Amino acid sequence: MIGLPRSVADVLQSVTYSQRALAYLQIDAQLTLVGAGGDLENYGLGALVLGEQASDQAFFLEGLLPLVETPYVMPSIELGTGRVADLHFYMETEYVWVVLLDVTAERDQARRVQQKAYEMTLLQEKEALLNRRLEAANAALRATQRELETSREALIRVHERLQRELTEAAGYVRSLLPAPMSQPFTIDWRFVPSTELGGDAFGYNWVDPHHFALYLLDVCGHGIGPSLMSIAVLHVLQSTSLRDVDFRDPSQVLGALNETYQMQGHNDLYFTLWYGVYHPATRRLDYGSAGHPPAVLIDVGTQSVQLLKGKGAPIGLTPRAAYLCETLVVPGNTRLYLFSDGAFEVQRPDGSMMTFEEILYFLSRPGTDRTSDLDLLYQHLVQVRGDGALEDDFSIIRFTF
Amino acid sequence: MATMQPTLQKKICMLGGFSVGKTSLVKRFVASVFSETYLTTVGVKIDKKTVEVNDRAVNLILWDVAGEDDVSTVRMSYLRGCAGYVLVADGTRPSTLEVALSLRERVEADCGRLPFVLLLNKSDLQEQWAIGGAQLDELRQEGWSVRSTSARTGEGVEDAFRELAVRVTAEQ
Numbered sequence: 109m110i111g112l113p114r115s116v117a118d119v120l121q122s123v124t125y126s127q128r129a130l131a132y133l134q135i136d137a138q139l140t141l142v143g144a145g146g147d148l149e150n151y152g153l154g155a156l157v158l159g160e161q162a163s164d165q166a167f168f169l170e171g172l173l174p175l176v177e178t179p180y181v182m183p184s185i186e187l188g189t190g191r192v193a194d195l196h197f198y199m200e201t202e203y204v205w206v207v208l209l210d211v212t213a214e215r216d217q218a219r220r221v222q223q224k225a226y227e228m229t230l231l232q233e234k235e236a237l238l239n240r241r242l243e244a245a246n247a248a249l250r251a252t253q254r255e256l257e258t259s260r261e262a263l264i265r266v267h268e269r270l271q272r273e274l275t276e277a278a279g280y281v282r283s284l285l286p287a288p289m290s291q292p293f294t295i296d297w298r299f300v301p302s303t304e305l306g307g308d309a310f311g312y313n314w315v316d317p318h319h320f321a322l323y324l325l326d327v328c329g330h331g332i333g334p335s336l337m338s339i340a341v342l343h344v345l346q347s348t349s350l351r352d353v354d355f356r357d358p359s360q361v362l363g364a365l366n367e368t369y370q371m372q373g374h375n376d377l378y379f380t381l382w383y384g385v386y387h388p389a390t391r392r393l394d395y396g397s398a399g400h401p402p403a404v405l406i407d408v409g410t411q412s413v414q415l416l417k418g419k420g421a422p423i424g425l426t427p428r429a430a431y432l433c434e435t436l437v438v439p440g441n442t443r444l445y446l447f448s449d450g451a452f453e454v455q456r457p458d459g460s461m462m463t464f465e466e467i468l469y470f471l472s473r474p475g476t477d478r479t480s481d482l483d484l485l486y487q488h489l490v491q492v493r494g495d496g497a498l499e500d501d502f503s504i505i506r507f508t509f
Numbered sequence: 510m511a512t513m514q515p516t517l518q519k520k521i522c523m524l525g526g527f528s529v530g531k532t533s534l535v536k537r538f539v540a541s542v543f544s545e546t547y548l549t550t551v552g553v554k555i556d557k558k559t560v561e562v563n564d565r566a567v568n569l570i571l572w573d574v575a576g577e578d579d580v581s582t583v584r585m586s587y588l589r590g591c592a593g594y595v596l597v598a599d600g601t602r603p604s605t606l607e608v609a610l611s612l613r614e615r616v617e618a619d620c621g622r623l624p625f626v627l628l629l630n631k632s633d634l635q636e637q638w639a640i641g642g643a644q645l646d647e648l649r650q651e652g653w654s655v656r657s658t659s660a661r662t663g664e665g666v667e668d669a670f671r672e673l674a675v676r677v678t679a680e681q
Contacts (some may be wrong), residue, residue: 167557171570171592172590173590183552185555186554186555191550219551229527233604361586397605
């Protein structure tokens with residue numbers, strides 16, 4: 109070695125040979141292996157045969173010969189034994205020399221560092237991917253939320269329109285009700301439809317010059333359907349337009365209505381009805397009920413209460429229903445109340461129901477001069493309900509004889 | 510008596526980004542095994558697999574070249590004398606397809622046009638798949654051979670290497 113004392117060169121050679129597992133191959137112009145030496149076993153090259161093709165025996169040489177440049181190094185090549193070598197190629201005279209120097213330790217060290225760096229990078233890539241997916245999921249959620257808000261706004265608009273229509277329908281029902289009257293007897297009433305519009309309707313009218321009909325009906329369910337049916341029945345009663353029926357006879361009226369309004373032909377709707385006919389000359393009251401709450405007759409002087417019940421199924425439930433006519437001579441200084449179940453079937457916030465006895469107690473109390481007993485009853489119900497809105501129609505008529 | 514044809518020998522390089530599964534594909538092809546443990550490659554690892562193409566034995570000398578990353582690029586000198594190459598991308602990491610496309614351009618600039626196949630590896634991770642079919646269809650329309658593979662299950666591996674073996678020996 110140039111510039112190195114012989115002893116230094118010898119030490120270097122010794123160190124290289126012992127620590128780098130030096131080996132070499134010598135290849136001629138015909139790519140035949142003509143020489144080999146050093147620690148060939150270290151690289152799995154212990155069985156080389158001189159005189160044979162080099163690349164057939166050392167297959168890492170495939171494609172590398174003849175050399176296109178010299179010298180050059182191909183670093184860090186792991187061979188079949190698992191050992192790693194730097195391959196030094198150079199040409200001298202007509203021979204190609206390949207020197208193998210073991211760099212397994214350096215490769216392992218580099219691999220440890222690279223492994224950590226790659227694992228860190230892969231984690232960062234996964235984190236970035238997860239973040240992108242989260243962002244995409246968030247964007248999808250926001251889009252869904254916007255769609256829901258749009259749908260909700262549309263629903264609100266539809267709800268508001270329906271509410272307006274229900275209010276208009278309630279106004280129409282109210283317009284069909286007769287005005288309060290004071291001669292020849294006093295009649296007053298209150299009608300507060302539920303928010304969904306119920307099926308309550310009532311009326312009173314002269315059947316003939318001597319007989320005065322009074323009635324209140326309640327179609328099952330809430331909404332436009334029951335309301336339309338209550339209007340239809342109200343029209344029949346107001347116009348006394350049932351063929352061959354004496355509207356002075358409650359049993360005939362209830363029976364004829366039951367034949368006409370069987371629920372199978374009326375969208376499964378049925379209704380309750382209290383129907384009475386008053387003859388002022390004799391103070392006789394004929395009445396009947398089709399599943400309706402009893403009317404309440406109260407003696408103003410004694411506050412005694414009489415319930416005017418009738419026997420008969422709600423109208424429309426069964427074609428074989430029979431209705432009886434009850435008769436009563438109405439004492440003087442009395443009040444008759446007609447109402448639907450919405451006037452007492454009120455649920456308190458604790459889940460308990462108001463009772464029929466409570467309304468009797470309320471109605472039998474002496475009234476005040478300033479506030480109508482009908483208004484007091486309504487205010488009481490609202491208070492009992494607790495949230496200001498009744499679930500059912502509130503309908504009540506008071507006849508003062 | 511039939512004349513026995515000499516065994517052919519072809520150098521094939523495995524190229525792609527890091528951790529796309531190049532080493533695992535070679536292990537699956539050469540030894541039919543798969544390891545869940547990721548061990549990065551430094552430099553090159555050389556393996557040999559003999560296949561039969563048209564009744565002739567072909568030694569495929571597989572150069573598993575260390576993956577390209579942000580700080581180190583593939584040494585083109587490793588490709589010296591290769592007859593074809595396998596471009597590998599990880600189907601769950603779109604960036605590795607970009608690396609493969611870039612490598613293909615550099616190989617062509619350095620070595621000229623050589624037979625190659627593009628493998629979208631890790632096809633067993635369909636729920637994490639992130640490379641769209643439209644981009645791959647474009648490559649196929651340009652004449653690329655694009656295949657899905659899974660070194661874990663072995664799906665498509667043998668066929669991919671065999672296709673390349675046929676193409677690199679076609680002119681012999």
